[in-house]
Amino acid sequence: xxxxxxxxxxxxxxxxxxxxxxxxxxxxxxxxxxxxxxxxxxxxxxxxxxxxxxxxxxxxxxxxxxxxxxxxxxxxxxxxxxxxxxxxxxxxxxxxxxxxxxxxxxxxxxxxxxxxxxxxxxxxxxxxxxxxxxxxxxxxxxxxxxxxxxxxxxxxxxxxxxxxxxxxxxxxxxxxxxxxxxxxxxxxxxxxxxxxxxxxxxxxxxxxxxxxxxxxxxxxxxxxxxxxxxxxxxxxxxxxxxxxxxxxx
Amino acid sequence: xxxxxxxxxxxxxxxxxxxxxxxxxxxxxxxxxxxxxxxxxxxxxxxxxxxxxxxxxxxxxxxxxxxxxxxxxxxxxxxxxxxxxxxxxxxxxxxxxxxxxxxxxxxxxxxxxxxxxxxxxxxxxxxxxxxxxxxxxxxxxxxxxxxxxxxxxxxxxxxxxxxxxxxxxxxxxxxxxxxxxxxxxxxxxxxxxxxxxxxxxxxxxxxxxxxxxxxxxxxxxxxxxxxxxxxxxxxxxxxxxxxxxxxxxxxxxxxxxxxxxxxxxxxxxxxxxxxxxxxxxxxxxxxxxxxxxxxxxxxxxxxxxxxxxxxxxxxxxxxxxxxxxxxxxxxxxxxxxxxxxxxxxxxxxxxxxxxxxxxxxxxxxxxxxxxxxxxxxxxxxxxxxxxxxxxxxxxxxxxxxxxxxxxxxxxxxxxxxxxxxxxx
Numbered sequence: 001x002x003x004x005x006x007x008x009x010x011x012x013x014x015x016x017x018x019x020x021x022x023x024x025x026x027x028x029x030x031x032x033x034x035x036x037x038x039x040x041x042x043x044x045x046x047x048x049x050x051x052x053x054x055x056x057x058x059x060x061x062x063x064x065x066x067x068x069x070x071x072x073x074x075x076x077x078x079x080x081x082x083x084x085x086x087x088x089x090x091x092x093x094x095x096x097x098x099x100x101x102x103x104x105x106x107x108x109x110x111x112x113x114x115x116x117x118x119x120x121x122x123x124x125x126x127x128x129x130x131x132x133x134x135x136x137x138x139x140x141x142x143x144x145x146x147x148x149x150x151x152x153x154x155x156x157x158x159x160x161x162x163x164x165x166x167x168x169x170x171x172x173x174x175x176x177x178x179x180x181x182x183x184x185x186x187x188x189x190x191x192x193x194x195x196x197x198x199x200x201x202x203x204x205x206x207x208x209x210x211x212x213x214x215x216x217x218x219x220x221x222x223x224x225x226x227x228x229x230x231x232x233x234x235x236x237x238x239x240x241x242x243x244x245x246x247x248x249x
Numbered sequence: 250x251x252x253x254x255x256x257x258x259x260x261x262x263x264x265x266x267x268x269x270x271x272x273x274x275x276x277x278x279x280x281x282x283x284x285x286x287x288x289x290x291x292x293x294x295x296x297x298x299x300x301x302x303x304x305x306x307x308x309x310x311x312x313x314x315x316x317x318x319x320x321x322x323x324x325x326x327x328x329x330x331x332x333x334x335x336x337x338x339x340x341x342x343x344x345x346x347x348x349x350x351x352x353x354x355x356x357x358x359x360x361x362x363x364x365x366x367x368x369x370x371x372x373x374x375x376x377x378x379x380x381x382x383x384x385x386x387x388x389x390x391x392x393x394x395x396x397x398x399x400x401x402x403x404x405x406x407x408x409x410x411x412x413x414x415x416x417x418x419x420x421x422x423x424x425x426x427x428x429x430x431x432x433x434x435x436x437x438x439x440x441x442x443x444x445x446x447x448x449x450x451x452x453x454x455x456x457x458x459x460x461x462x463x464x465x466x467x468x469x470x471x472x473x474x475x476x477x478x479x480x481x482x483x484x485x486x487x488x489x490x491x492x493x494x495x496x497x498x499x500x501x502x503x504x505x506x507x508x509x510x511x512x513x514x515x516x517x518x519x520x521x522x523x524x525x526x527x528x529x530x531x532x533x534x535x536x537x538x539x540x541x542x543x544x545x546x547x548x549x550x551x552x553x554x555x556x557x558x559x560x561x562x563x564x565x566x567x568x569x570x571x572x573x574x575x576x577x578x579x580x581x582x583x584x585x586x587x588x589x590x591x592x593x594x595x596x597x598x599x600x601x602x603x604x605x606x607x608x609x610x611x612x613x614x615x616x617x618x619x620x621x622x623x624x625x626x627x628x629x630x631x632x633x634x635x636x637x638x639x640x641x642x643x644x645x646x647x648x649x650x651x652x653x654x655x656x657x658x659x660x661x662x663x664x665x666x667x668x669x670x671x672x673x
Contacts, residue, residue, distance in 0.1 A: 053504075053507070053508040054507075054508065055504070055507055055508070074510065075510040075511065078508060078509060078510040079510050081508055083504070083505055083508045085501035085504050085505055086501070087499075087500050087501030087504075088500060088501070089500055089501030089502045089504065089505045090500070090502070091258065091261075091262055091502070093261070093262050093265040093266060094258065094261055094262065094265075098258070098261060101254070102254050102255075102257070102258045103505070103509075105250060105251055105254035106251060106254070106255075106506065106509050106512040106515070106516070107509055107512075108251070108510070110250060134265075150505070151505075
């Protein structure tokens with residue numbers, strides 16, 4: 001498989017912070033992988049994802065997405081990415097259809113293919129009957145599902161998911177994970193997934209990276225990582241590597 | 250296409266925000282109605298109102314009657330006649346019931362007639378070389394009229410009133426002299442049948458406000474309040490606009506848009522255009538209030554001058570300045586509360602400085618100087634120029650340029666701040 005994301009010696013130092021949020025981090029994500037990026041609060045996950053999305057540049061190092069950097073080929077690298085933020089990044093006063101139609105156009109999609117695409121995703125995730133209702137009237141699970149569709153509309157090469165199932169019921173969680181697996185299997189979509197649901201990460205991701213204090217501590221195929229550390233689950237591996245101390249005290 | 254959908258999204262979000270719509274359109278309408286009704290009498294007192302005047306007539310003769318007629322006809326005074334002592338009259342004025350009091354002593358008319366006749370006789374006799382006989386018999390002391398003023402009266406206003414009354418008395422004096430001369434001439438030429446002497450003024454003064462295109466519109470409460478509160482409302486949209494930007498940032502929409510190629514700029518442009526259009530709609534609505542609603546409440550109709558394109562240019566410039574300011578507040582403020590508080594306080598200060606609450610023409614000199622830093626003042630002065638003086642672009646372009654500069658500075662400021670924040 002070829003490399004889709006190549007992160008080379010990336011560091012990020014915020015002006016007022018005593019230590020870098022990300023420090024000399026290197027890693028790759030291959031096309032078709034479901035990569036679980038795990039780490040405690042303040043480990044540097046959000047900073048790394050923000051740089052991957054092109055929100056701000058690294059202080060040093062380079063990030064290549066499909067061979068392009070945000071600094072030199074912003075349009076191409078951004079077009080390759082789909083983002084599903086942890087927050088419900090939708091307009092509550094608009095309907096699901098209006099939200100997705102707007103965001104689809106912002107990705108440069110249009111016409112019948114966009115409409116068909118929206119309908120298909122809504123149908124698969126059980127939202128077709130409610131698509132003309134305002135988002136404000138939706139349950140938490142329904143909002144999460146629309147939030148996910150918004151990142152999938154342009155069929156990105158890399159889908160970045162930040163806690164996509166937080167605060168939803170089991171049924172919605174299952175629907176979301178199943179849909180993501182289908183997109184990965186059928187479209188070859190590469191997924192970068194962050195979550196604190198470690199059992200979900202173990203089930204969903206074929207590759208895991210654990211980040212702490214701004215550096216990548218370990219990475220590997222999920223099953224191999226468990227075996228290498230003589231553990232029975234990713235949660236055990238995670239606690240073994242990052243310790244039991246609180247990080248957000 | 251992206252821009253079109255961004256505009257459509259902003260339109261949908263706005264139209265479904267009932268509270269935002271109320272702030273945007275109902276608040277300025279209500280403000281215009283209330284403030285115009287409240288300030289109408291104040292503006293009238295500045296412009297054309299009747300000054301309450303106490304007349305104490307102890308003469309009951311031609312002079313007091315003529316004086317009363319002149320004063321009443323001037324429409325400058327609201328005359329109340331009472332019979333009071335000097336002390337009681339002073340007390341009434343000191344208590345603020347009257348702005349001015351005039352006491353006409355007993356026999357004033359009689360004395361005026363006697364002295365006028367004596368002066369004429371003296372003049373005529375002097376032709377025959379005999380003036381000493383008259384000199385001996387007449388009282389040459391001046392006739393005293395007493396004027397009392399409310400202590401709060403400004404010196405300039407007091408002088409104006411005194412001069413007006415002196416002019417009226419001079420006319421009466423002149424008529425007395427002419428009557429005495431007529432009498433004397435009739436004695437000398439009993440068979441003559443002279444035509445009555447005309448006593449209309451030979452010199453008349455026409456007064457007119459200096460304005461372009463011969464317009465003579467006096468500023469009134471409507472002419473002040475409609476543009477003033479329209480501008481206030483236009484700048485007040487910085488709060489919903491800033492709130493809209495902060496909400497997008499808080500709910501992750503801004504994050505998502507920033508990850509899309511070129512979309513964040515388009516969305517910001519969409520907001521800029523949408524809110525500028527909203528400010529233009531506000532302006533049109535407020536003009537309609539001034540033209541059609543205020544007259545129904547007994548207030549004067551708004552005179553909008555004769556250049557609608559120029560009014561559109563001013564409204565567009567002010568709308569862009571307001572939207573630019575909203576973008577800046579939305580970018581700099583970190584929370585909704587911060588934006589609401591800072592935006593509201595700042596706009597209220599700019600409005601106070603700029604002459605929205607109290608017009609600049611009644612401000613002290615120092616505040617007049619300070620007022621020119623407020624963009625609301627630039628807009629207001631431009632509207633005054635078109636509404637009241639029928640000015641053209643040649644006269645108002647400096648204010649228009651200032652509004653556009655304000656727009657570009659706030660826009661540049663929000664861009665730089667956004668860039669700085671992202672790089673931090």
